[in-house]
Amino acid sequence: MSSDTILSVRGLRKSFGATEIMRGVDLDLLAGERHALIGPNGAGKSTLFHLLSGQLAPSGGEIRFDGREIGGRSPQAINRLGLARSFQITNIFPRLSVFENIRLAAMRPHGLQYAFWKRIDRDRRIRAETERLLELVRLAPRRSTLAGEMAYSEQRSLEIAMTLASDPRLILLDEPMAGMSTEETHYTAALIREVTQGRTLLIVEHDMDVVFSLGDRISVLVYGQVIATGTPDEIRGNAAVQEAYLGQEAHA
Numbered sequence: 001m002s003s004d005t006i007l008s009v010r011g012l013r014k015s016f017g018a019t020e021i022m023r024g025v026d027l028d029l030l031a032g033e034r035h036a037l038i039g040p041n042g043a044g045k046s047t048l049f050h051l052l053s054g055q056l057a058p059s060g061g062e063i064r065f066d067g068r069e070i071g072g073r074s075p076q077a078i079n080r081l082g083l084a085r086s087f088q089i090t091n092i093f094p095r096l097s098v099f100e101n102i103r104l105a106a107m108r109p110h111g112l113q114y115a116f117w118k119r120i121d122r123d124r125r126i127r128a129e130t131e132r133l134l135e136l137v138r139l140a141p142r143r144s145t146l147a148g149e150m151a152y153s154e155q156r157s158l159e160i161a162m163t164l165a166s167d168p169r170l171i172l173l174d175e176p177m178a179g180m181s182t183e184e185t186h187y188t189a190a191l192i193r194e195v196t197q198g199r200t201l202l203i204v205e206h207d208m209d210v211v212f213s214l215g216d217r218i219s220v221l222v223y224g225q226v227i228a229t230g231t232p233d234e235i236r237g238n239a240a241v242q243e244a245y246l247g248q249e250a251h252a
């Protein structure tokens with residue numbers, strides 16, 4: 001593993017009963033890169049995310065984050081190490097305001113402080129962090145709006161802010177543009193580019209325009225194995241990828 005590799009996956013396996021879904025995945029993420037994961041429906045992209053973020057325990061293989069083995073650790077423990085994930089299904093509290101949603105996420109890394117003066121200091125820092133995140137995802141004008149009453153794309157921006165609240169070094173985004181118009185997709189892609197500066201991103205996305213413009217590198221997962229990793233140009237020109245995936249899409 002090279003020193004600028006932040007995540008290294010080797011021979012990762014996952015079975016559900018007798019069915020093997022991950023069949024020896026190898027994947028390296030370089031610190032600071034935006035890496036897109038693509039593959040046909042059912043290839044195992046969500047399962048891989050569940051394994052990396054601790055929602056599922058591997059059946060075999062290694063997941064090293066910053067040199068530490070994290071396979072099978074709890075989502076909270078993995079999050080504390082600096083890996084944060086947003087979900088395909090929106091994870092916000094619809095009856096709380098935008099501000100309250102972000103504040104809740106910003107509170108989590110600080111834990112409980114019982115001493116009075118520590119609480120005051122903590123509350124000040126949480127408020128400042130909440131304000132910073134509101135500005136970052138351009139939701140400051142919407143701070144008092146109930147999250148559930150915002151447009152879908154704004155809810156995704158809110159969710160991105162909440163994912164950033166733990167100040168993660170590695171962010172996993174699962175289909176952040178699903179269900180968006182072209183305009184919303186462009187807006188969200190620009191936002192993701194901006195807020196992930198200085199961090200590492202792994203993104204699963206079905207919109208190929210987004211994948212090929214946002215990704216510094218792309219990995220292709222087919223039937224539980226990574227069949228290719230490379231720059232957008234390398235992936236476009238890869239015959240195995242054409243056959244397994246992109247060709248199919250073109251015919252779809």
Ligand SMILES: Nc1ncnc2c1ncn2[C@@H]1O[C@H](COP(=O)(O)OP(=O)(O)OP(=O)(O)O)[C@@H](O)[C@H]1O
Nearest residue numbers: 016017019021039040041042043044045046047048
């Ligand atoms: N808990 C589970 N038990 C049994 N099978 C599962 C479970 N979770 C996922 N699978 C199966 O694993 C395979 C991979 O699913 P997964 O959702 O990871 O694929 P995906 O690449 O994310 O697909 P999509 O692009 O459609 O979201 C599918 O065949 C799915 O039915």
